[in-house]
Amino acid sequence: xxxxxxxxxxxxxxxxxxxxxxxxxxxxxxxxxxxxxxxxxxxxxxxxxxxxxxxxxxxxxxxxxxxxxxxxxxxxxxxxxxxxxxxxxxxxxxxxxxxxxxxxxxxxxxxxxxxxxxxxxxxxxxxxxxxxxxxxxxxxxxxxxxxxxxxxxxxxxxxxxxxxxxxxxxxxxxxxxxxxxxxxxxxxxxxxxxxxxxxxxxxxxxxxxxxxxxxxxxxxxxxxxxxxxxxxxxxxxxxxxxxxxxxxxxxxxxxxxxxxxxxxxxxxxxxxxxxxxxxxxxxxxxxxxxxxxxxxxxxxxxxxxxxxxxxxxxxxxxxxxxxxxxxxxxxxxxxxxxxxxxxxx
Numbered sequence: 533x534x535x536x537x538x539x540x541x542x543x544x545x546x547x548x549x550x551x552x553x554x555x556x557x558x559x560x561x562x563x564x565x566x567x568x569x570x571x572x573x574x575x576x577x578x579x580x581x582x583x584x585x586x587x588x589x590x591x592x593x594x595x596x597x598x599x600x601x602x603x604x605x606x607x608x609x610x611x612x613x614x615x616x617x618x619x620x621x622x623x624x625x626x627x628x629x630x631x632x633x634x635x636x637x638x639x640x641x642x643x644x645x646x647x648x649x650x651x652x653x654x655x656x657x658x659x660x661x662x663x664x665x666x667x668x669x670x671x672x673x674x675x676x677x678x679x680x681x682x683x684x685x686x687x688x689x690x691x692x693x694x695x696x697x698x699x700x701x702x703x704x705x706x707x708x709x710x711x712x713x714x715x716x717x718x719x720x721x722x723x724x725x726x727x728x729x730x731x732x733x734x735x736x737x738x739x740x741x742x743x744x745x746x747x748x749x750x751x752x753x754x755x756x757x758x759x760x761x762x763x764x765x766x767x768x769x770x771x772x773x774x775x776x777x778x779x780x781x782x783x784x785x786x787x788x789x790x791x792x793x794x795x796x797x798x799x800x801x802x803x804x805x806x807x808x809x810x811x812x813x814x815x816x817x818x819x820x821x822x823x824x825x826x827x828x829x830x831x832x833x834x835x836x837x838x839x840x841x842x843x844x845x846x847x848x849x850x851x852x853x854x855x856x857x858x859x860x861x862x863x864x865x866x867x868x869x870x871x872x873x874x875x876x877x
Contacts, residue, residue: 545779545780547829547830547831547832548831550775550776550779550830551830551832551858553779553783553788554774554775554779554792554858554859554860555858555859558789558792558793559793560792560793560796560797561796562859563796563857563858563859563860563861563862563865564857564858566796566799566862567804567857570799570801570804572801572804572805574854574855574857575804575807575809575810575854575855575857576810576852576853576854576855577809577810577811577823577850577851577852577853577854577855578810578811579811579851580625580627580811580812580813580847580850580851581627581628581629581811581812582627582629582630582631582808582811582812582813582872583618583621583622583625583627583629583630583631583655583812583813583815584630584631584632584633584812584813584814584815584824584825584872585610585615585618585630585631585632585633585637585646585815586600586610586633586634586635586637586814586815586816586817586825586828587609587610587615587632587633587634587635587637587640587642587643587646587817588606588608588609588610588634588635588637588639588640588817589601589602589603589606589607589608589609589634589635589817590602590603590604590606590607590608590609590634590635590636590639590640591603591604591606591634591635591636591639591662592604592636592639592662592664592665592668593636593662593664593701593702593705594702595662595688595700595701595702595777596699596700596701596777596778596781598776598777598778599773599775599776599777599778599825599826599829600634600635600776600825600829601776601777601829602634602635602636606635608817608818609635609640609641609817610640610642610817610818610819611642612641612642612645614815614817614818614819614842615642615645615646617819617842617843617845618646618815618819618842619646619649619650619653620845621842621845622650622653622655623653624845624847625847627655627813628655628656629655629656629657629658630646630650630655630656630657630658631658631660631812631872632646632647632657632658632659632660633660633825634660636661636662636665637659637660637661638659638661638665638666638671638674639665644677647659647677647678647681647683648681651681651682656684657681657682657683657684658683658684658685658686659678659683659684659685659686660686660688660733660872661685661686661687661688662687662688662701663687663688663689663708663709663712663713664705664708664709664712666712666715666716667708667711667712667715675712675715675716675719676719679719679720679721679728682727682728684729684730684731685716685721685729685730685731686731686732686733686768686872687709687712687713687716687730687731687732687733687764688701688732688733688735689709689713689732689733689734689752690734690735690736690737691706691734691737692751692752692755692756692759693706694706694707696737697709699737700735700737710760710762713730713756713760713762713764714760714761714762716728716730717730717761717762717763721764722762722763722764722765723763729765730763730764730765731764731765731766731767731768732752732764732766732767732768733767733768733770733874734748734752734767734768734769734770735770735771735772736771736772739772739781739782739785739787739790739791740791740794741771741794741795741798741866741867742769742770742771742870743769744769744868745767745768745769745868745874748767748769749766749767752764752767753767766874767874768872768873768874769868769870769874770870770872770874771795771863771864771866771867771870772863773826773860773863773864774788774791774792774795774860774862774863775826775829775830775860776829792859792862794866795862795863795866796862796866798866798867799862799865799866800865800866800867800868800869802869803864803865803866803867803868803869804865804869806869807861807864807865807869808824808864808872808873809823809824809827809855809864810855812824812872813850814827814828815842816828819841819842819843820833820840820841820842821833821834821838821839821840821841821842821845821850822834822856823853823855823856824864825872826860826861826863826864827856827858830858830860832856832858833856834850834853834856835854835856836853836854836856837849838850838853838854
């Protein structure tokens with residue numbers, strides 16, 4: 533099935549078309565068959581420890597690997613009513629962590645309200661930040677706001693080299709990222725005993741699996757410290773998921789079959805048992821519920837009888853729900869595994 537040119541806004545194959553591509557297994561077993569073979573089918577949630585809120589697709593960047601297909605032209609954004617439903621649901625639980633993502637989540641007009649309300653409930657808050665958003669004229673006080681509320685920052689940085697970062701995220705983004713990281717360091721982020729956590733996220737620039745997390749973290753720390761004087765706490769490696777813009781890249785570059793086969797051949801039962809969807813509830817910008825952010829982008833809402841919208845939140849049912857799985861799930865179970873918190877094994 534032909535796809536359009538990379539990077540055009542709103543021109544990717546639809547979620548249903550992407551699923552058709554992904555379900556056309558090559559020489560490998562389907563993901564569900566692989567789960568069954570490993571004695572893990574069907575997957576079920578094992579309690580919710582992360583309440584993930586995707587507040588929309590608006591972003592100040594257009595990244596080549598983005599599974600959200602986010603960008604400056606996207607209008608999907610969470611309303612205040614839906615944000616209020618999120619906080620009402622959260623207050624009924626003891627879920628410890630709120631993970632706010634996007635797009636650039638900070639561009640949602642209700643982002644700061646969500647942070648404030650979540651912190652008042654005593655929850656840890658994580659902000660998935662692209663760094664350059666901290667430098668926008670409209671966000672001059674954003675870094676101070678995050679520090680004041682002790683928000684953990686999960687920041688995307690594909691490489692410690694400018695050429696690789698700019699190739700994935702856009703021209704000039706590397707220098708902007710460094711400027712933002714220095715700003716965060718000045719506020720105490722990434723510094724010992726500051727209580728302000730700064731973690732980086734590494735996605736491979738290409739159709740291959742990420743290296744061992746510990747090794748690449750050590751390399752990033754050395755390069756960023758010695759060359760730029762930048763400190764951070766942890767580095768998370770995340771496998772590029774074969775959906776949205778990255779799926780388009782794989783097909784246009786002729787790497788799709790090879791990449792999917794690589795993921796399937798690297799299936800690891802121990803990571804499959806620990807995938808993030810078993811402990812995460814993902815809320816879409818329109819309030820629909822998903823097992824993970826990736827299912828959200830493929831329009832695969834929670835199923836099998838569990839509530840599928842935040843206004844119908846039922847903690848007991850959602851804590852033990854059956855997980856919706858498809859072939860893209862190979863991205864989370866290959867090798868050391870992949871999650872929003874880095875490798876699993």
